[in-house]
Amino acid sequence: MIDRIDVVIPARNAHDTIADVVRPFTEHPAIGRIIVVCNPPSVRTALALKQLQHTRSIYVLQEHSEGKGQAVTRGLEYVITPHVIFCDADLTGFTTHHISSLIIAAVVGDDTMIVGVPDIPENLPGHRLWSFPWVSGERCVPTRLVRPLKLHGYLMETQINLANSHAVHGVEFAPLYGCKSPFRMTSDRLDAMQRDLEWGKLRGIL
Numbered sequence: 001m002i003d004r005i006d007v008v009i010p011a012r013n014a015h016d017t018i019a020d021v022v023r024p025f026t027e028h029p030a031i032g033r034i035i036v037v038c039n040p041p042s043v044r045t046a047l048a049l050k051q052l053q054h055t056r057s058i059y060v061l062q063e064h065s066e067g068k069g070q071a072v073t074r075g076l077e078y079v080i081t082p083h084v085i086f087c088d089a090d091l092t093g094f095t096t097h098h099i100s101s102l103i104i105a106a107v108v109g110d111d112t113m114i115v116g117v118p119d120i121p122e123n124l125p126g127h128r129l130w131s132f133p134w135v136s137g138e139r140c141v142p143t144r145l146v147r148p149l150k151l152h153g154y155l156m157e158t159q160i161n162l163a164n165s166h167a168v169h170g171v172e173f174a175p176l177y178g179c180k181s182p183f184r185m186t187s188d189r190l191d192a193m194q195r196d197l198e199w200g201k202l203r204g205i206l
Contacts, residue, residue, distance in 0.1 A: 004032030005103055005140065007085040008075035010068050011036050014089035015044035021089055022049060024096045026056040030103055035078045036089070039063040039071035045089075067153030067192065068137075079143055082106075088137035091118065093178045101174040102140045112170040113160070115139045118181040133173050134161060136181075145169070153196035159205060 007025050011018055018036065025031045034056060038045045041062035049058055059078055063071050072086060083106035085099070098116060105112040116138030124132060135157045145167055149159050164171060 003082050005030055005083050005085055005106055006033040006079040006081045006143075007031060007035065007087060008072050008079065009034070009036045009087050009089050010071040010075070010137075011038050011042065011045050011089035012040070012068070012071075013042070015042060015048050017090050017092060018045050019048045019052060021087060021091050021094050022052055022058065024094055024099055025085075025087075026052055026058070028096045028099045030107070031056065031085075031099070032081050033078060034058045035061065035075040037061045037063050037071040037075045039065055039068075039074075067196065069151030069153050069156030069159070069196075072156060073149075073151045076143075076147060082143055083140055084143045084146065085140045086137060088181060090182055091138075092180045094176070095178070098138075098174075098176045098179055101176065102138065104174070105172070106140055110170075111142050111145075111167070112172055113139060113141045113145075113164045114172050114174055116174050116176045116179075118176045118179040121181065134158075138176060138179075142169070152199055154193045155196040155200050155205070158200070162205065 022034060025034050046060045049060055052058060061074060063074050065071050085102055102114050102116050105114050115133060115136050117133045117136050120132060145163055146160060149163055151159055
């Protein structure tokens, strides 16, 4: 019997999709705690999850923080399992089969990071195709790898990639066929990404 695997889901304005993302986790036998971090706080997201909370341990945290990475770091405080899954809250078509693909290394006790790759968005610019798998928010990693990191905004996936490389752990990409992640490159998001980039440069992360 393997250890259960906890899940951290940062949720930003995701009340329309959050229940469909969380439901497969409640139906998968290998999943432990499901920690949803609403950042900014969202009563609508909490209400969307209310009907699922009797099926599994779902923690809904209301967080005021600067970005995605900080919200995930908050969620990590509730993780008690050797591996942890990170998952975005705005996916569509996410299934228990996708979860099984993400946890395959954890099941056998391997430290390999598994990165799930949703279908490529139709509006993703061609020059970004090479980076799409590397910045995917769907991944399963050893908890001890990410626990010490001060995850920061949209830089968090890069921080995890670098930490995994420094630890000399393997990485594998698992296609999540039929799972779609929206690509919304708004001006606010571009500004936030630029701020996170400068933050990383100042601290020698990049």
